[in-house]
Amino acid sequence: MIKVGITGQAGFMGSHLYNYLGTKENIKLISFKRSFFENDAALKAFVSQCDVILHIAAMNRHEDQQVIYNTNMGLVTKLVAACEVTKATPKIIFSSSTQEEKDNLYGKSKRDGRKALETWASASGAQVSSLVIPNVFGPFGKPFYNSFVATFCHQIVNGDSPTINSDGEVKLIYINELAEAFYKEVISDSKQTSTTIQVTHTASKKVSEVLNLLNHYKESYMDNGIVADLRDPFELALFNTFTSFIPKDYFPRKFVKHTDNRGAFVEIMRANTSGQSSYSTTVPGITRGNHYHTRKVERFAVISGKARIQLRKINTDEVFNFELDGTEPAYVDMPVWYTHNITNIGDTELITLFWINEPYNPEDSDTYFVEV
Incomplete structure (x- = not known):
C-alpha cells in the first residue's frame, strides 16, 4: 500500500x-x-x-x-x-x-x-x-476560475450566452x-x-468548437432529452462535464405517454450513440445499485410501479431523492461520480428500463460500489 x-x-x-x-x-x-x-x-x-x-x-x-x-x-x-x-x-x-x-x-x-x-x-x-x-477541464469545475469550459457550461445551463474574447486553439x-x-x-x-x-x-480545439458542442448539448439533451454522439473520447468527456452543471431539480423528466384503445406507448430513449439497454423487475422494499461510474452515461426509466432513486456525490453528504411512478413514466440520468440506487417503494412489482452508453465489460466495468 x-x-x-x-x-x-x-x-x-x-x-x-x-x-x-x-x-x-x-x-x-x-x-x-x-x-x-x-x-x-x-x-x-x-x-x-x-x-x-x-x-x-x-x-x-x-x-x-x-x-x-x-x-x-x-x-x-x-x-x-x-x-x-x-x-x-x-x-x-x-x-x-x-x-x-x-x-x-x-x-x-x-x-x-x-x-x-x-x-x-x-x-x-x-x-x-x-x-x-x-x-x-472536467465535471464540477468552478466557473470563472478553473477553466473556460466550466464557465461556458455554467452560463449555458443558466440560459446565458457565452462570449469568445479570442478564438484561439487550446490544448x-x-x-x-x-x-x-x-x-x-x-x-x-x-x-x-x-x-x-x-x-x-489529449485534444486541441478552438474555443468556438467547444462552445458549439456545448450549445448542441443544451439543445439536444436538456431541451429534448436526446443523448449526443459519444463515440469520440473528447466529446464524451465534454458531455459529462456539461451534464455535471445541470441542477438536480431538472430531474425527473416525464416521458410523453400516448394512449388509445389498445393501451399506451412511451418512447424511452433517443440517442445519437450506441449503447446497451436492459430492464429489471424489483419486488417491494428491495434496493438495487449503490454504485457509481467515472465515465458512463446512464438512464433509469421507471415504466411500471413506484420507485425512489437516490444520488449522492462521492465524498459528500447531500443525498438527492427522486420519486417516480409508472403511471406517469419518467427518467433520471446518473451523473458521473455520483453513487446511485433505486428502491421499490410501492406495493407491486417495479419495472425499470436501463440504458448505458457502453456494453458491460467485466474486465473494465467502471462500476464502484459505495452505499448512497
Whole structure:
C-alpha cells in the first residue's frame, strides 16, 4: 500500500485526484484539510504519514498578481519546512503548468515553487516530480476560475450566452486522463531526485468548437432529452462535464405517454450513440445499485410501479431523492461520480428500463460500489 496525501484535496483537481486514487486497491489516502497550512502540528503529522504527496494546492486567480505569487510560494515553503523539521522524505509530485514559461507571476510561482522543491529533494535525499499540465477541464469545475469550459457550461445551463474574447486553439486534457498521469507517477519506481514531465494534451480545439458542442448539448439533451454522439473520447468527456452543471431539480423528466384503445406507448430513449439497454423487475422494499461510474452515461426509466432513486456525490453528504411512478413514466440520468440506487417503494412489482452508453465489460466495468 502506498500512502498518498493531496494538498488542495477539496479543490477541483484535488478532489478528482482523491476520488480517482480512491478506486485503486494499492493506494491508502491520507486526508488533508486546508487548515493544515495554518497549523504546524497538523501539517507535520500529515507529511510524516505520507509516502507520496501530490502538491496541488495553489491560487490560480486574483486581482493582484503578487498575491498569487506570494500565496503559492508560501505554500511550498510551509510544506518544505514541515518535511525538514520532521525529517520526512515523501516523494512530492508537484502540479506545475505550461504557464511556467510565460511572463506572469502565476507562471513564476510555479517555476520558483518547482525549483524550491528540487533544492529540498537534493539536500534531503527525497524525490520531486513536476507535472507540467496543459488546460484541464472536467465535471464540477468552478466557473470563472478553473477553466473556460466550466464557465461556458455554467452560463449555458443558466440560459446565458457565452462570449469568445479570442478564438484561439487550446490544448486540453480531461481530468480523468490527468488523474491517470498522476497515478502513473505515484507508482513509478524511478529513483531520479528531480524529474519534470510534460503532460501531453489529449485534444486541441478552438474555443468556438467547444462552445458549439456545448450549445448542441443544451439543445439536444436538456431541451429534448436526446443523448449526443459519444463515440469520440473528447466529446464524451465534454458531455459529462456539461451534464455535471445541470441542477438536480431538472430531474425527473416525464416521458410523453400516448394512449388509445389498445393501451399506451412511451418512447424511452433517443440517442445519437450506441449503447446497451436492459430492464429489471424489483419486488417491494428491495434496493438495487449503490454504485457509481467515472465515465458512463446512464438512464433509469421507471415504466411500471413506484420507485425512489437516490444520488449522492462521492465524498459528500447531500443525498438527492427522486420519486417516480409508472403511471406517469419518467427518467433520471446518473451523473458521473455520483453513487446511485433505486428502491421499490410501492406495493407491486417495479419495472425499470436501463440504458448505458457502453456494453458491460467485466474486465473494465467502471462500476464502484459505495452505499448512497
